[in-house]
Amino acid sequence: MAMSGTPEFDLRIFSYLPNPRIWKATIAARLCGVRLDLRGATPRELSEWLWDFEARPLTEAEREAPQATERQGRTGFSGRLYKTEAFLDAHPFGTVPAAFSPDGRVGIFESNSIMRAVARLGQDRYPVYGTDAYAAARIDSFLDASLVFARDTQLYLLALAKGSLTADLHTRMRDAFGVFVAGIERGLAPDRQFLVGDAITLADICFVAELTLFSNEKAQATRLAEQGLACVFHDDIPTRFPRAFAHYAKLCQHPAFAPDVAPYVDKLERDIARDRHSGR
Ligand SMILES: N[C@@H](CCC(=O)N[C@@H](CS)C(=O)NCC(=O)O)C(=O)O
Structure with missing residues:
Protein backbone atom coordinates (compact mmCIF):
# COMPACT_ATOMS: atom_id res chain seq x y z
CA MET A 1 0.00 0.00 0.00
CA GLY A 122 -5.34 23.23 4.71
CA GLN A 123 -5.16 25.38 7.84
CA ASP A 124 -2.31 27.54 6.51
CA ARG A 125 -4.43 28.59 3.53
CA TYR A 126 -7.85 29.25 5.11
CA PRO A 127 -8.88 29.12 8.80
CA VAL A 128 -11.98 26.99 8.26
CA TYR A 129 -11.45 25.42 11.72
CA GLY A 130 -11.34 28.83 13.42
CA THR A 131 -8.54 31.21 14.24
CA ASP A 132 -7.77 30.12 17.80
CA ALA A 133 -8.39 27.32 20.29
CA TYR A 134 -11.59 28.89 21.59
CA ALA A 135 -13.08 29.28 18.13
CA ALA A 136 -12.06 25.71 17.21
CA ALA A 137 -13.71 24.39 20.38
CA ARG A 138 -16.88 26.38 19.66
CA ILE A 139 -16.90 24.89 16.15
CA ASP A 140 -16.58 21.44 17.77
CA SER A 141 -19.58 22.30 19.95
CA PHE A 142 -21.70 22.84 16.83
CA LEU A 143 -20.32 19.66 15.26
CA ASP A 144 -21.17 17.59 18.34
CA ALA A 145 -24.70 19.01 18.46
CA SER A 146 -25.01 18.28 14.71
CA LEU A 147 -23.94 14.66 15.18
CA VAL A 148 -26.70 14.14 17.75
CA PHE A 149 -29.21 15.51 15.24
CA ALA A 150 -27.59 13.47 12.44
CA ARG A 151 -27.98 10.22 14.38
CA ASP A 152 -31.69 10.87 14.89
CA THR A 153 -32.00 11.80 11.21
CA GLN A 154 -30.29 8.58 10.15
CA LEU A 155 -32.52 6.34 12.29
CA TYR A 156 -35.62 8.20 11.12
CA LEU A 157 -34.86 8.25 7.38
CA LEU A 158 -33.77 4.60 7.34
CA ALA A 159 -36.95 3.56 9.18
CA LEU A 160 -39.01 5.65 6.75
CA ALA A 161 -37.31 3.99 3.77
CA LYS A 162 -37.77 0.50 5.21
CA GLY A 163 -41.42 1.09 6.12
CA SER A 164 -40.69 0.52 9.83
CA LEU A 165 -41.29 4.03 11.11
CA THR A 166 -43.17 4.23 14.41
CA ALA A 167 -45.10 7.18 15.85
CA ASP A 168 -42.53 7.30 18.69
CA LEU A 169 -39.64 7.67 16.25
CA HIS A 170 -41.55 10.38 14.41
CA THR A 171 -42.10 12.30 17.67
CA ARG A 172 -38.46 11.90 18.59
CA MET A 173 -37.41 13.25 15.20
CA ARG A 174 -39.74 16.23 15.49
CA ASP A 175 -38.24 17.08 18.89
CA ALA A 176 -34.65 16.55 17.69
CA PHE A 177 -35.20 18.74 14.63
CA GLY A 178 -36.81 21.44 16.76
CA VAL A 179 -33.86 21.47 19.17
CA PHE A 180 -31.28 21.53 16.37
CA VAL A 181 -32.80 24.25 14.24
CA ALA A 182 -33.69 26.40 17.29
CA GLY A 183 -30.04 26.15 18.39
CA ILE A 184 -28.84 27.31 14.97
CA GLU A 185 -31.41 30.13 14.96
CA ARG A 186 -30.26 31.32 18.39
CA GLY A 187 -26.60 30.89 17.41
CA LEU A 188 -27.11 33.38 14.58
CA ALA A 189 -28.89 35.97 16.78
CA PRO A 190 -29.14 38.87 16.71
CA ASP A 191 -27.56 39.27 13.29
CA ARG A 192 -24.43 37.11 13.08
CA GLN A 193 -23.19 36.38 9.58
CA PHE A 194 -21.69 32.99 10.50
CA LEU A 195 -22.10 30.46 13.29
CA VAL A 196 -18.59 31.03 14.62
CA GLY A 197 -16.50 34.17 14.07
CA ASP A 198 -16.50 36.31 10.94
CA ALA A 199 -16.13 33.77 8.15
CA ILE A 200 -17.33 30.36 7.00
CA THR A 201 -16.19 27.56 9.28
CA LEU A 202 -16.79 23.83 9.64
CA ALA A 203 -19.86 24.68 11.75
CA ASP A 204 -21.59 26.33 8.76
CA ILE A 205 -20.54 23.55 6.39
CA CYS A 206 -21.86 20.83 8.68
CA PHE A 207 -25.14 22.69 9.13
CA VAL A 208 -25.73 22.79 5.36
CA ALA A 209 -24.86 19.11 4.91
CA GLU A 210 -27.07 17.86 7.74
CA LEU A 211 -30.04 20.07 6.90
CA THR A 212 -29.91 18.98 3.25
CA LEU A 213 -29.71 15.33 4.28
CA PHE A 214 -32.78 15.77 6.44
CA SER A 215 -34.58 17.50 3.52
CA ASN A 216 -34.89 14.02 2.00
CA GLU A 217 -37.84 13.57 4.33
CA LYS A 218 -39.87 15.90 2.09
CA ALA A 219 -39.82 13.40 -0.77
CA GLN A 220 -41.50 10.86 1.54
CA ALA A 221 -44.61 12.91 2.36
CA THR A 222 -46.97 10.40 0.76
CA ARG A 223 -45.48 7.51 2.69
CA LEU A 224 -45.79 9.50 5.92
CA ALA A 225 -49.39 10.45 5.12
CA GLU A 226 -50.22 6.76 4.63
CA GLN A 227 -49.30 6.35 8.29
CA GLY A 228 -51.32 9.39 9.30
CA LEU A 229 -48.11 11.38 9.88
CA ALA A 230 -47.00 14.77 8.58
CA CYS A 231 -43.54 15.87 7.47
CA VAL A 232 -41.42 17.09 10.39
CA PHE A 233 -39.72 19.47 7.94
CA HIS A 234 -42.99 21.05 6.82
CA ASP A 235 -43.42 24.18 4.72
CA ASP A 236 -43.84 26.56 7.68
CA ILE A 237 -40.50 25.66 9.28
CA PRO A 238 -38.40 28.27 7.39
CA THR A 239 -40.64 31.15 8.51
CA ARG A 240 -40.37 29.97 12.12
CA PHE A 241 -36.57 29.97 11.93
CA PRO A 242 -35.82 32.86 9.55
CA ARG A 243 -32.15 33.39 10.44
CA ALA A 244 -31.28 29.70 10.13
CA PHE A 245 -32.95 29.39 6.74
CA ALA A 246 -31.59 32.68 5.36
CA HIS A 247 -28.14 31.44 6.40
CA TYR A 248 -28.74 28.09 4.70
CA ALA A 249 -29.92 29.79 1.49
CA LYS A 250 -26.93 32.14 1.45
CA LEU A 251 -24.43 29.32 2.01
CA CYS A 252 -26.01 27.15 -0.70
CA GLN A 253 -25.22 29.91 -3.23
CA HIS A 254 -21.59 30.21 -2.15
CA PRO A 255 -19.13 29.00 -4.84
CA ALA A 256 -17.55 26.48 -2.44
CA PHE A 257 -20.96 24.94 -1.68
CA ALA A 258 -22.95 25.23 -4.90
CA PRO A 259 -21.14 22.54 -6.96
CA ASP A 260 -22.26 19.90 -4.44
CA VAL A 261 -25.51 21.32 -3.15
CA ALA A 262 -27.17 22.63 -6.34
CA PRO A 263 -27.42 19.37 -8.34
CA TYR A 264 -28.47 17.40 -5.26
CA VAL A 265 -31.20 19.90 -4.29
CA ASP A 266 -32.41 20.11 -7.91
CA LYS A 267 -32.88 16.36 -8.00
CA LEU A 268 -34.49 16.36 -4.58
CA GLU A 269 -36.95 19.03 -5.70
CA ARG A 270 -37.90 16.87 -8.68
CA ASP A 271 -38.41 13.91 -6.32
CA ILE A 272 -40.55 16.05 -3.99
CA ALA A 273 -42.69 17.28 -6.92
CA ARG A 274 -43.14 13.67 -8.12
CA ASP A 275 -44.14 12.57 -4.62
CA ARG A 276 -46.65 15.43 -4.28
CA HIS A 277 -48.10 14.58 -7.67
CA SER A 278 -48.40 10.86 -6.87
CA GLY A 279 -49.96 11.60 -3.47
CA ARG A 280 -52.85 13.58 -4.93
N1 LIG B 1 -22.12 9.29 11.53
C1 LIG B 1 -21.46 8.62 10.42
C2 LIG B 1 -22.46 7.77 9.69
C3 LIG B 1 -21.79 6.74 8.79
C4 LIG B 1 -22.70 5.54 8.52
O1 LIG B 1 -23.52 5.14 9.36
N2 LIG B 1 -22.56 4.95 7.30
C5 LIG B 1 -23.34 3.79 6.93
C6 LIG B 1 -24.10 4.06 5.66
S1 LIG B 1 -25.31 5.35 5.88
C7 LIG B 1 -22.42 2.61 6.64
O2 LIG B 1 -21.30 2.82 6.23
N3 LIG B 1 -22.87 1.36 6.84
C8 LIG B 1 -22.03 0.23 6.64
C9 LIG B 1 -22.68 -1.08 7.01
O3 LIG B 1 -23.93 -1.16 7.01
O4 LIG B 1 -21.95 -2.04 7.29
C10 LIG B 1 -20.79 9.67 9.52
O5 LIG B 1 -21.21 10.83 9.55
O6 LIG B 1 -19.82 9.34 8.81
Missing part, protein backbone atom coordinates in the same frame (compact mmCIF):
# COMPACT_ATOMS: atom_id res chain seq x y z
CA ALA A 2 2.91 2.37 0.53
CA MET A 3 3.20 4.86 -2.31
CA SER A 4 6.44 6.07 -3.74
CA GLY A 5 7.11 9.70 -4.67
CA THR A 6 4.80 12.60 -3.93
CA PRO A 7 1.15 11.57 -3.57
CA GLU A 8 -1.25 13.15 -6.04
CA PHE A 9 -3.80 13.81 -3.33
CA ASP A 10 -3.89 14.77 0.34
CA LEU A 11 -6.78 12.56 1.39
CA ARG A 12 -8.67 9.71 -0.22
CA ILE A 13 -12.37 9.28 0.57
CA PHE A 14 -14.41 6.20 -0.25
CA SER A 15 -18.20 6.45 -0.04
CA TYR A 16 -21.46 5.95 -1.77
CA LEU A 17 -22.20 8.92 -4.02
CA PRO A 18 -23.77 11.40 -3.96
CA ASN A 19 -23.65 11.78 -0.20
CA PRO A 20 -24.13 15.09 1.68
CA ARG A 21 -21.82 13.75 4.39
CA ILE A 22 -18.97 13.90 1.85
CA TRP A 23 -19.71 17.55 1.10
CA LYS A 24 -18.34 18.41 4.50
CA ALA A 25 -14.93 17.42 3.15
CA THR A 26 -15.38 18.63 -0.43
CA ILE A 27 -16.61 22.09 0.60
CA ALA A 28 -13.82 22.50 3.16
CA ALA A 29 -11.34 21.29 0.53
CA ARG A 30 -12.48 23.95 -1.96
CA LEU A 31 -12.09 26.64 0.66
CA CYS A 32 -8.64 25.63 1.83
CA GLY A 33 -7.08 24.10 -1.25
CA VAL A 34 -6.83 20.45 -0.19
CA ARG A 35 -6.65 17.76 -2.88
CA LEU A 36 -9.18 14.98 -2.40
CA ASP A 37 -9.33 11.67 -4.19
CA LEU A 38 -12.98 10.53 -4.15
CA ARG A 39 -13.88 6.94 -4.87
CA GLY A 40 -17.29 5.41 -4.92
CA ALA A 41 -20.52 4.62 -6.68
CA THR A 42 -24.26 4.54 -6.00
CA PRO A 43 -25.36 2.84 -2.76
CA ARG A 44 -26.61 -0.18 -4.71
CA GLU A 45 -23.34 -0.51 -6.62
CA LEU A 46 -21.29 -0.16 -3.46
CA SER A 47 -22.62 -3.48 -2.20
CA GLU A 48 -20.73 -5.04 -5.10
CA TRP A 49 -17.50 -3.20 -4.40
CA LEU A 50 -14.51 -4.28 -2.38
CA TRP A 51 -14.31 -1.90 0.60
CA ASP A 52 -10.61 -1.16 0.91
CA PHE A 53 -8.05 1.63 0.55
CA GLU A 54 -7.89 0.45 -3.07
CA ALA A 55 -11.69 0.24 -3.26
CA ARG A 56 -12.97 -1.10 -6.58
CA PRO A 57 -15.91 -2.97 -8.12
CA LEU A 58 -15.69 -6.74 -7.58
CA THR A 59 -14.87 -8.69 -10.70
CA GLU A 60 -17.53 -10.99 -12.08
CA ALA A 61 -15.56 -14.03 -10.84
CA GLU A 62 -15.32 -12.50 -7.35
CA ARG A 63 -19.06 -11.85 -7.30
CA GLU A 64 -19.82 -15.46 -8.16
CA ALA A 65 -17.44 -17.20 -5.71
CA PRO A 66 -17.69 -17.03 -1.88
CA GLN A 67 -15.49 -14.25 -0.56
CA ALA A 68 -13.57 -14.12 2.75
CA THR A 69 -14.29 -10.39 2.81
CA GLU A 70 -18.06 -10.94 2.96
CA ARG A 71 -19.84 -9.24 5.89
CA GLN A 72 -23.41 -8.42 6.77
CA GLY A 73 -24.32 -4.74 6.25
CA ARG A 74 -25.60 -3.08 9.40
CA THR A 75 -26.60 0.54 8.84
CA GLY A 76 -28.12 1.67 5.59
CA PHE A 77 -27.03 -1.56 3.85
CA SER A 78 -29.16 -4.61 4.54
CA GLY A 79 -27.39 -7.19 2.37
CA ARG A 80 -23.82 -8.42 1.99
CA LEU A 81 -20.85 -6.12 1.85
CA TYR A 82 -17.24 -6.93 1.06
CA LYS A 83 -14.79 -5.34 3.51
CA THR A 84 -11.13 -6.33 3.65
CA GLU A 85 -9.34 -6.90 6.98
CA ALA A 86 -7.17 -3.88 6.14
CA PHE A 87 -10.31 -1.79 5.70
CA LEU A 88 -11.60 -2.85 9.13
CA ASP A 89 -8.17 -2.24 10.70
CA ALA A 90 -8.36 1.31 9.39
CA HIS A 91 -12.13 1.68 9.95
CA PRO A 92 -13.12 -0.37 13.00
CA PHE A 93 -16.79 0.65 12.75
CA GLY A 94 -16.79 -0.39 9.09
CA THR A 95 -18.63 2.69 7.82
CA VAL A 96 -18.51 5.01 4.85
CA PRO A 97 -17.52 7.74 4.22
CA ALA A 98 -14.11 6.27 4.91
CA ALA A 99 -11.03 8.47 4.51
CA PHE A 100 -7.38 7.44 4.28
CA SER A 101 -4.03 9.16 4.42
CA PRO A 102 -2.30 9.00 1.01
CA ASP A 103 -0.28 5.91 2.03
CA GLY A 104 -3.44 4.13 3.19
CA ARG A 105 -2.05 3.65 6.70
CA VAL A 106 -4.34 6.00 8.63
CA GLY A 107 -8.10 5.57 8.47
CA ILE A 108 -10.32 8.51 9.40
CA PHE A 109 -14.00 7.83 9.95
CA GLU A 110 -17.08 9.90 10.85
CA SER A 111 -17.79 12.59 8.27
CA ASN A 112 -17.22 15.39 10.80
CA SER A 113 -13.74 14.05 11.56
CA ILE A 114 -12.98 13.64 7.86
CA MET A 115 -13.93 17.29 7.42
CA ARG A 116 -11.67 18.23 10.35
CA ALA A 117 -8.81 16.34 8.67
CA VAL A 118 -9.29 18.47 5.53
CA ALA A 119 -9.33 21.64 7.65
CA ARG A 120 -6.11 20.68 9.41
CA LEU A 121 -4.40 19.82 6.13
Whole structure:
Protein backbone atom coordinates (compact mmCIF):
# COMPACT_ATOMS: atom_id res chain seq x y z
CA MET A 1 0.00 0.00 0.00
CA ALA A 2 2.91 2.37 0.53
CA MET A 3 3.20 4.86 -2.31
CA SER A 4 6.44 6.07 -3.74
CA GLY A 5 7.11 9.70 -4.67
CA THR A 6 4.80 12.60 -3.93
CA PRO A 7 1.15 11.57 -3.57
CA GLU A 8 -1.25 13.15 -6.04
CA PHE A 9 -3.80 13.81 -3.33
CA ASP A 10 -3.89 14.77 0.34
CA LEU A 11 -6.78 12.56 1.39
CA ARG A 12 -8.67 9.71 -0.22
CA ILE A 13 -12.37 9.28 0.57
CA PHE A 14 -14.41 6.20 -0.25
CA SER A 15 -18.20 6.45 -0.04
CA TYR A 16 -21.46 5.95 -1.77
CA LEU A 17 -22.20 8.92 -4.02
CA PRO A 18 -23.77 11.40 -3.96
CA ASN A 19 -23.65 11.78 -0.20
CA PRO A 20 -24.13 15.09 1.68
CA ARG A 21 -21.82 13.75 4.39
CA ILE A 22 -18.97 13.90 1.85
CA TRP A 23 -19.71 17.55 1.10
CA LYS A 24 -18.34 18.41 4.50
CA ALA A 25 -14.93 17.42 3.15
CA THR A 26 -15.38 18.63 -0.43
CA ILE A 27 -16.61 22.09 0.60
CA ALA A 28 -13.82 22.50 3.16
CA ALA A 29 -11.34 21.29 0.53
CA ARG A 30 -12.48 23.95 -1.96
CA LEU A 31 -12.09 26.64 0.66
CA CYS A 32 -8.64 25.63 1.83
CA GLY A 33 -7.08 24.10 -1.25
CA VAL A 34 -6.83 20.45 -0.19
CA ARG A 35 -6.65 17.76 -2.88
CA LEU A 36 -9.18 14.98 -2.40
CA ASP A 37 -9.33 11.67 -4.19
CA LEU A 38 -12.98 10.53 -4.15
CA ARG A 39 -13.88 6.94 -4.87
CA GLY A 40 -17.29 5.41 -4.92
CA ALA A 41 -20.52 4.62 -6.68
CA THR A 42 -24.26 4.54 -6.00
CA PRO A 43 -25.36 2.84 -2.76
CA ARG A 44 -26.61 -0.18 -4.71
CA GLU A 45 -23.34 -0.51 -6.62
CA LEU A 46 -21.29 -0.16 -3.46
CA SER A 47 -22.62 -3.48 -2.20
CA GLU A 48 -20.73 -5.04 -5.10
CA TRP A 49 -17.50 -3.20 -4.40
CA LEU A 50 -14.51 -4.28 -2.38
CA TRP A 51 -14.31 -1.90 0.60
CA ASP A 52 -10.61 -1.16 0.91
CA PHE A 53 -8.05 1.63 0.55
CA GLU A 54 -7.89 0.45 -3.07
CA ALA A 55 -11.69 0.24 -3.26
CA ARG A 56 -12.97 -1.10 -6.58
CA PRO A 57 -15.91 -2.97 -8.12
CA LEU A 58 -15.69 -6.74 -7.58
CA THR A 59 -14.87 -8.69 -10.70
CA GLU A 60 -17.53 -10.99 -12.08
CA ALA A 61 -15.56 -14.03 -10.84
CA GLU A 62 -15.32 -12.50 -7.35
CA ARG A 63 -19.06 -11.85 -7.30
CA GLU A 64 -19.82 -15.46 -8.16
CA ALA A 65 -17.44 -17.20 -5.71
CA PRO A 66 -17.69 -17.03 -1.88
CA GLN A 67 -15.49 -14.25 -0.56
CA ALA A 68 -13.57 -14.12 2.75
CA THR A 69 -14.29 -10.39 2.81
CA GLU A 70 -18.06 -10.94 2.96
CA ARG A 71 -19.84 -9.24 5.89
CA GLN A 72 -23.41 -8.42 6.77
CA GLY A 73 -24.32 -4.74 6.25
CA ARG A 74 -25.60 -3.08 9.40
CA THR A 75 -26.60 0.54 8.84
CA GLY A 76 -28.12 1.67 5.59
CA PHE A 77 -27.03 -1.56 3.85
CA SER A 78 -29.16 -4.61 4.54
CA GLY A 79 -27.39 -7.19 2.37
CA ARG A 80 -23.82 -8.42 1.99
CA LEU A 81 -20.85 -6.12 1.85
CA TYR A 82 -17.24 -6.93 1.06
CA LYS A 83 -14.79 -5.34 3.51
CA THR A 84 -11.13 -6.33 3.65
CA GLU A 85 -9.34 -6.90 6.98
CA ALA A 86 -7.17 -3.88 6.14
CA PHE A 87 -10.31 -1.79 5.70
CA LEU A 88 -11.60 -2.85 9.13
CA ASP A 89 -8.17 -2.24 10.70
CA ALA A 90 -8.36 1.31 9.39
CA HIS A 91 -12.13 1.68 9.95
CA PRO A 92 -13.12 -0.37 13.00
CA PHE A 93 -16.79 0.65 12.75
CA GLY A 94 -16.79 -0.39 9.09
CA THR A 95 -18.63 2.69 7.82
CA VAL A 96 -18.51 5.01 4.85
CA PRO A 97 -17.52 7.74 4.22
CA ALA A 98 -14.11 6.27 4.91
CA ALA A 99 -11.03 8.47 4.51
CA PHE A 100 -7.38 7.44 4.28
CA SER A 101 -4.03 9.16 4.42
CA PRO A 102 -2.30 9.00 1.01
CA ASP A 103 -0.28 5.91 2.03
CA GLY A 104 -3.44 4.13 3.19
CA ARG A 105 -2.05 3.65 6.70
CA VAL A 106 -4.34 6.00 8.63
CA GLY A 107 -8.10 5.57 8.47
CA ILE A 108 -10.32 8.51 9.40
CA PHE A 109 -14.00 7.83 9.95
CA GLU A 110 -17.08 9.90 10.85
CA SER A 111 -17.79 12.59 8.27
CA ASN A 112 -17.22 15.39 10.80
CA SER A 113 -13.74 14.05 11.56
CA ILE A 114 -12.98 13.64 7.86
CA MET A 115 -13.93 17.29 7.42
CA ARG A 116 -11.67 18.23 10.35
CA ALA A 117 -8.81 16.34 8.67
CA VAL A 118 -9.29 18.47 5.53
CA ALA A 119 -9.33 21.64 7.65
CA ARG A 120 -6.11 20.68 9.41
CA LEU A 121 -4.40 19.82 6.13
CA GLY A 122 -5.34 23.23 4.71
CA GLN A 123 -5.16 25.38 7.84
CA ASP A 124 -2.31 27.54 6.51
CA ARG A 125 -4.43 28.59 3.53
CA TYR A 126 -7.85 29.25 5.11
CA PRO A 127 -8.88 29.12 8.80
CA VAL A 128 -11.98 26.99 8.26
CA TYR A 129 -11.45 25.42 11.72
CA GLY A 130 -11.34 28.83 13.42
CA THR A 131 -8.54 31.21 14.24
CA ASP A 132 -7.77 30.12 17.80
CA ALA A 133 -8.39 27.32 20.29
CA TYR A 134 -11.59 28.89 21.59
CA ALA A 135 -13.08 29.28 18.13
CA ALA A 136 -12.06 25.71 17.21
CA ALA A 137 -13.71 24.39 20.38
CA ARG A 138 -16.88 26.38 19.66
CA ILE A 139 -16.90 24.89 16.15
CA ASP A 140 -16.58 21.44 17.77
CA SER A 141 -19.58 22.30 19.95
CA PHE A 142 -21.70 22.84 16.83
CA LEU A 143 -20.32 19.66 15.26
CA ASP A 144 -21.17 17.59 18.34
CA ALA A 145 -24.70 19.01 18.46
CA SER A 146 -25.01 18.28 14.71
CA LEU A 147 -23.94 14.66 15.18
CA VAL A 148 -26.70 14.14 17.75
CA PHE A 149 -29.21 15.51 15.24
CA ALA A 150 -27.59 13.47 12.44
CA ARG A 151 -27.98 10.22 14.38
CA ASP A 152 -31.69 10.87 14.89
CA THR A 153 -32.00 11.80 11.21
CA GLN A 154 -30.29 8.58 10.15
CA LEU A 155 -32.52 6.34 12.29
CA TYR A 156 -35.62 8.20 11.12
CA LEU A 157 -34.86 8.25 7.38
CA LEU A 158 -33.77 4.60 7.34
CA ALA A 159 -36.95 3.56 9.18
CA LEU A 160 -39.01 5.65 6.75
CA ALA A 161 -37.31 3.99 3.77
CA LYS A 162 -37.77 0.50 5.21
CA GLY A 163 -41.42 1.09 6.12
CA SER A 164 -40.69 0.52 9.83
CA LEU A 165 -41.29 4.03 11.11
CA THR A 166 -43.17 4.23 14.41
CA ALA A 167 -45.10 7.18 15.85
CA ASP A 168 -42.53 7.30 18.69
CA LEU A 169 -39.64 7.67 16.25
CA HIS A 170 -41.55 10.38 14.41
CA THR A 171 -42.10 12.30 17.67
CA ARG A 172 -38.46 11.90 18.59
CA MET A 173 -37.41 13.25 15.20
CA ARG A 174 -39.74 16.23 15.49
CA ASP A 175 -38.24 17.08 18.89
CA ALA A 176 -34.65 16.55 17.69
CA PHE A 177 -35.20 18.74 14.63
CA GLY A 178 -36.81 21.44 16.76
CA VAL A 179 -33.86 21.47 19.17
CA PHE A 180 -31.28 21.53 16.37
CA VAL A 181 -32.80 24.25 14.24
CA ALA A 182 -33.69 26.40 17.29
CA GLY A 183 -30.04 26.15 18.39
CA ILE A 184 -28.84 27.31 14.97
CA GLU A 185 -31.41 30.13 14.96
CA ARG A 186 -30.26 31.32 18.39
CA GLY A 187 -26.60 30.89 17.41
CA LEU A 188 -27.11 33.38 14.58
CA ALA A 189 -28.89 35.97 16.78
CA PRO A 190 -29.14 38.87 16.71
CA ASP A 191 -27.56 39.27 13.29
CA ARG A 192 -24.43 37.11 13.08
CA GLN A 193 -23.19 36.38 9.58
CA PHE A 194 -21.69 32.99 10.50
CA LEU A 195 -22.10 30.46 13.29
CA VAL A 196 -18.59 31.03 14.62
CA GLY A 197 -16.50 34.17 14.07
CA ASP A 198 -16.50 36.31 10.94
CA ALA A 199 -16.13 33.77 8.15
CA ILE A 200 -17.33 30.36 7.00
CA THR A 201 -16.19 27.56 9.28
CA LEU A 202 -16.79 23.83 9.64
CA ALA A 203 -19.86 24.68 11.75
CA ASP A 204 -21.59 26.33 8.76
CA ILE A 205 -20.54 23.55 6.39
CA CYS A 206 -21.86 20.83 8.68
CA PHE A 207 -25.14 22.69 9.13
CA VAL A 208 -25.73 22.79 5.36
CA ALA A 209 -24.86 19.11 4.91
CA GLU A 210 -27.07 17.86 7.74
CA LEU A 211 -30.04 20.07 6.90
CA THR A 212 -29.91 18.98 3.25
CA LEU A 213 -29.71 15.33 4.28
CA PHE A 214 -32.78 15.77 6.44
CA SER A 215 -34.58 17.50 3.52
CA ASN A 216 -34.89 14.02 2.00
CA GLU A 217 -37.84 13.57 4.33
CA LYS A 218 -39.87 15.90 2.09
CA ALA A 219 -39.82 13.40 -0.77
CA GLN A 220 -41.50 10.86 1.54
CA ALA A 221 -44.61 12.91 2.36
CA THR A 222 -46.97 10.40 0.76
CA ARG A 223 -45.48 7.51 2.69
CA LEU A 224 -45.79 9.50 5.92
CA ALA A 225 -49.39 10.45 5.12
CA GLU A 226 -50.22 6.76 4.63
CA GLN A 227 -49.30 6.35 8.29
CA GLY A 228 -51.32 9.39 9.30
CA LEU A 229 -48.11 11.38 9.88
CA ALA A 230 -47.00 14.77 8.58
CA CYS A 231 -43.54 15.87 7.47
CA VAL A 232 -41.42 17.09 10.39
CA PHE A 233 -39.72 19.47 7.94
CA HIS A 234 -42.99 21.05 6.82
CA ASP A 235 -43.42 24.18 4.72
CA ASP A 236 -43.84 26.56 7.68
CA ILE A 237 -40.50 25.66 9.28
CA PRO A 238 -38.40 28.27 7.39
CA THR A 239 -40.64 31.15 8.51
CA ARG A 240 -40.37 29.97 12.12
CA PHE A 241 -36.57 29.97 11.93
CA PRO A 242 -35.82 32.86 9.55
CA ARG A 243 -32.15 33.39 10.44
CA ALA A 244 -31.28 29.70 10.13
CA PHE A 245 -32.95 29.39 6.74
CA ALA A 246 -31.59 32.68 5.36
CA HIS A 247 -28.14 31.44 6.40
CA TYR A 248 -28.74 28.09 4.70
CA ALA A 249 -29.92 29.79 1.49
CA LYS A 250 -26.93 32.14 1.45
CA LEU A 251 -24.43 29.32 2.01
CA CYS A 252 -26.01 27.15 -0.70
CA GLN A 253 -25.22 29.91 -3.23
CA HIS A 254 -21.59 30.21 -2.15
CA PRO A 255 -19.13 29.00 -4.84
CA ALA A 256 -17.55 26.48 -2.44
CA PHE A 257 -20.96 24.94 -1.68
CA ALA A 258 -22.95 25.23 -4.90
CA PRO A 259 -21.14 22.54 -6.96
CA ASP A 260 -22.26 19.90 -4.44
CA VAL A 261 -25.51 21.32 -3.15
CA ALA A 262 -27.17 22.63 -6.34
CA PRO A 263 -27.42 19.37 -8.34
CA TYR A 264 -28.47 17.40 -5.26
CA VAL A 265 -31.20 19.90 -4.29
CA ASP A 266 -32.41 20.11 -7.91
CA LYS A 267 -32.88 16.36 -8.00
CA LEU A 268 -34.49 16.36 -4.58
CA GLU A 269 -36.95 19.03 -5.70
CA ARG A 270 -37.90 16.87 -8.68
CA ASP A 271 -38.41 13.91 -6.32
CA ILE A 272 -40.55 16.05 -3.99
CA ALA A 273 -42.69 17.28 -6.92
CA ARG A 274 -43.14 13.67 -8.12
CA ASP A 275 -44.14 12.57 -4.62
CA ARG A 276 -46.65 15.43 -4.28
CA HIS A 277 -48.10 14.58 -7.67
CA SER A 278 -48.40 10.86 -6.87
CA GLY A 279 -49.96 11.60 -3.47
CA ARG A 280 -52.85 13.58 -4.93
N1 LIG B 1 -22.12 9.29 11.53
C1 LIG B 1 -21.46 8.62 10.42
C2 LIG B 1 -22.46 7.77 9.69
C3 LIG B 1 -21.79 6.74 8.79
C4 LIG B 1 -22.70 5.54 8.52
O1 LIG B 1 -23.52 5.14 9.36
N2 LIG B 1 -22.56 4.95 7.30
C5 LIG B 1 -23.34 3.79 6.93
C6 LIG B 1 -24.10 4.06 5.66
S1 LIG B 1 -25.31 5.35 5.88
C7 LIG B 1 -22.42 2.61 6.64
O2 LIG B 1 -21.30 2.82 6.23
N3 LIG B 1 -22.87 1.36 6.84
C8 LIG B 1 -22.03 0.23 6.64
C9 LIG B 1 -22.68 -1.08 7.01
O3 LIG B 1 -23.93 -1.16 7.01
O4 LIG B 1 -21.95 -2.04 7.29
C10 LIG B 1 -20.79 9.67 9.52
O5 LIG B 1 -21.21 10.83 9.55
O6 LIG B 1 -19.82 9.34 8.81
